[in-house]
Amino acid sequence: MKTNLKKIISSIPSIDQLLRDEEGDRLQDKFGRKTVKSSLRLLISEMKQEIQTGELKSVSKGDIYQRLELICESTNPEIKEVLNLTGIVVHTNLGRSLFPEEAVRSAVKVMENFTNLEFDLSSGKRGERERFLIANIKELTGAEDATFVNNNAAAVFLILNTFGMTKEVIISRGELVEIGGHFRIPEIMRKAGAQIVEVGTTNRTHLSDFSAVINVNTGLIMKVYTSNYEIVGFTSSVDEKQLAELAKKNNVPFIVDAGSGNLINTTFAGSTTEDRVEQILARGADLVTFSGDKLLGGPQCGIIAGKSNFINEIRQNPVKRAMRIDKVTVASMFEVLRVYMDEHKKIKQKIPTQRFLNRSPDEIKKVVNHVLRAVSSSFDSVASAELTECKSQVGSGALPVDSLPSYGLKITPLTEKSISIEKLNSMLRGLPHPVIGRITKQCIVLDCRCLESADKLIEQLKLLGQIEL
Known part of the structure; x- marks a missing residue:
């Protein structure tokens, strides 16, 4: 048994080898050599412990690099462009105006x-x-x-x-x-x-x-x-x-x-x-x-x-x-x-903030229908999508009790797939161009008041159906 554990541990490539490989080069370009190297030390230590406890049965470079990238991302977050579909126009957490x-x-x-x-x-x-x-x-x-x-x-x-x-x-x-x-x-x-x-x-x-x-x-x-x-x-x-x-x-x-x-x-x-x-x-x-x-x-x-x-x-x-x-x-x-x-x-x-606030519901509705026509079957294995009326807010404390009539996509996870609303929301946030909406009554509403490029949302939603559950 101990011999088998040693064999699995010895199959972990060296840090130098992992850094020299093409994928190692890519991660160093993305996060920097020092970050990747220190994260690798941490990851290999974790993997050895997992092998000792029997939690990890085998090791592959693909798994190492996948886990390494997640560690680097968690310790070195980058500012990403996101789609603000929360319905809050001046959203402090998303950079305001x-x-x-x-x-x-x-x-x-x-x-x-x-x-x-x-x-x-x-x-x-x-x-x-x-x-x-x-x-x-x-x-x-x-x-x-x-x-x-x-x-x-x-x-x-x-x-x-x-x-x-x-x-x-x-x-x-x-x-x-x-x-x-x-x-x-x-x-x-x-x-x-x-x-x-x-x-x-x-x-x-x-x-x-x-x-x-x-x-x-x-x-x-x-x-x-x-x-x-x-x-x-x-x-x-x-x-x-x-x-x-x-x-x-x-x-x-x-x-x-x-x-x-x-x-x-x-x-x-x-x-x-x-x-x-x-x-x-x-x-x-x-x-x-x-x-x-x-x-x-x-x-x-x-x-x-x-x-x-x-x-x-x-x-x-x-x-x-x-x-x-x-x-x-x-x-x-x-x-x-x-x-x-x-x-x-x-x-x-x-002024974008003024433009979003003064956008008519009819204009927003047209955008939503355009998106729906383009993605209607793109992620039907994951969730359903339909047009919905919703309410937008100014945000950042302005006019807190007033709301603006708007339209959005209501995305509901398929029950037979056993996808929780939290899992679906996490999938949207994890897209290359994160989609930020709001959870309402076991569905996710993507208010399109602040959506100026429908193509960006269409591209991301098409990727949603390709994610392995």
């Missing part, structure tokens, strides 16, 4: 070339990288000035640190939100050095609650849009104009975290979008923070727009240096904002 073509070209240009990012060509002296973006944001929002950081959470932190450090920050208890990734407003406040003063209750807050606690140690009054949930029923909140007046009377800034960053008037499926940044500033907010990669449809960044005196104070905060945006963000956001300076029709055509 896609860039318009102009922004992509601009981003590539600054990655491949030296530029005048922080160099003033007219004076020959150092320039400010934000100068390319400020004028358009001012025009689009009515702000006196603006500044940019690497995301909206950083924008909120920077404001709190600038005006609220060692001071009190007044906020309604119903706005102490938590969003994805366990990001909590109270914790950010504390990390910024501010003391939280909660007023009102979860569902009702009045102006008198704010005026009762404001004092000489108040640093600012803050309002946070509850963008990822909505409280309905017996509710009351304070009008922003009243809060602005109270803040002005007491010589403290009034800050609004608007989150999603809506810049234009538009409707999605008959529902008006969130307030525009321009409207919030017009109601008296001194500063508004919002994201660049949500409704705005650009790169990840946090934008602070508002009164110039407050923006100047923020620029003087040394912490801002740690949050500044990079050249790719500057270049791509410049082009996104240039699109917004055009007429609304072109914005909805050129």
